[in-house]
Amino acid sequence: MSAACRWSAPAIVALACGLVAAGGLHAWAAPFTYKAAGDLKSGSGTGLKTSKNYLPGIRFPIEKAPAYLNSQVYMPGGMYGGGGGQCSSANYNYPWRDNYCEKRSWKMPLCPSGKGHQGQDMRPASCKDNTWWTVAAEAGTITSIGSYSVYLKGKSGTTHRYLHMQMSALAIKKGQKVSKGQKLGRVSNDFGGTSTTIHLHYDVQQYVSGVGTVFVSPYNGLVAAYKALIGQVPTCNASACAAKSKCAAWGACGGFSNACDETGTRKRTCTKWTCAGSKCSSSSKTESQGCKVDTDGKVLQGWGPWQACVGIAGPCDMNGQQGRQQVVCKAGKAAKQVDMRPCARKTEGQVVQDWGPWGPCTAAGNNCQGVHERTQKVCSAGEAVDKVQTEACPAACDTSAGSADGHGADVADTDDVEPVADSAADARRHPVADGISGGDVGADPMALQQVGAAPSAGCNGGGQPSSSWPLLLLTVLVMLALRRAGV
Ligand SMILES: [Zn+2]
DSSP, rough: OGGOOSSSSSHHHHHHHHHHHOOOSSSSSSSSOOTTTTTOOSSSSOOOOOOSSSTTTTTSSSSSSEEEEEESSSSSSTTSSSSTTOOOGGGGGBBBBBTTTTOSSBBBBTTTSSSSOOSEEEEOOOSSOOOOEESSSSSEEEEEEOEEEEEEEEEEEEEEEEEOGGGGOSSTTTOOOOOOEEEEEEEEOOTTTOOOOSEEEEEEEEEEEETEEEEEEEEEEEEEHHHHHSSOOOOOOHHHHHOOOOEOOOOOBBSSSSTTEEEEEEEEEEEEEEEEETTEEEEEEEEEEEEOOTTTTTTOOOOOOOOOOOOOTTOOOOEEEEEEEEEEEEEEEEEEEEEEEEEEOTTTEEEEEEEOOOOOBSSSSSSEEEEEEEEEEEEEEEEEEEEEEEEEEEOOOOOOOOOOOSOOTTGEEEGGGTTTOOTTTTTTTOOOOSSSSSSSOOHHHHHHHHHSSOOOTTTSSOOOOOOHHHHHHHHHHHHHHHHHOOO
């Protein structure tokens, strides 16, 4: 027995071995070892070799370690166990042995022989009856209680059976909901009137595709649960672990082909947490999906300066339109957007057409001093109007006193002695202009004749104010005329 106490620290060795001595424990502090699933004790049948854990995350069904999984038939105290009693140290020692599919007459579809033991037998920490608690392997409901059986229907769908507890002192009743790890009863040897060894028979039924609801191997699940119980591996709560999974917020929509493109892609990183063995570990991956943005109205190039005032009706028009433009996105493409507004310009007094030539010099009667005028077009209140300028000018006049008809010389006759005569003077005659009246006035020969026919006091008559240069010019002209006339 002392060989089992392998602690190196003297105090612990003493404590451990003391407990062993007091409680009849055997090698409880020994390192946990176990045979593989399907490795049954020689001669006890053919096990199911599998690495599948049908019971991930379960609570080991006996409250406290150590516990020992081995056969109740092919070990000491059993029918084929050879010598020794059920409390033999060989039964309370590692390594564990699977006894699922051990020789029995039960129909077992998953067992190599088609028949066998339905579950796993296990002994508690010591060979002491009605002492060690069993607990719920998972949360669920107690669905049935038989003469030596308790059925727990777990939330996972697995039906867990606990056999051979002390049925007179169960901690639960039929129909009761239990939580994972909740105490159910104590390990005993109840067997419906007869007795068996002190042990817990634990088996599980699950639906297996293509087979139906059958007893599956609990061995690997028990190994994992036991490791968790003794702290060899941290526990991994599958649902709590999975609950840590999350995705980061989607990133900005991007990957556009141009500034107005509305169809892009976005990405996010998702972290998935899962139990790997007994450890909750994560893996991340990037997801992407198409996304859309609205670029309508997005300004690519802001408003430019106002352009020149256009749309002007004429040279004097004061009201026009001016535009400016910006570039914005529209339906996924860049488009120009034009803004128009009225504009005004100053045209008042602006010369549209410069001064034309002076018109013919006209005078009343045989008056040697007349007037002529010229016109320009200027803008006034938005319209082009004539602006007339009038100026005194020397007019053709007949200075011969002996004229047969008493009238002044005919204009045509004096062409060659009329240096100031305008070549167009015979075509048009203008009334005396007031200097501001606009527009041509048609020639009025009659008026001219009447005026011309009026008695005249002389070339310098007419009472018109005159400057000195016309007088000088007239004097020269008179002298020339007289010489020509032979006077
Ligand atoms: Zn059994």
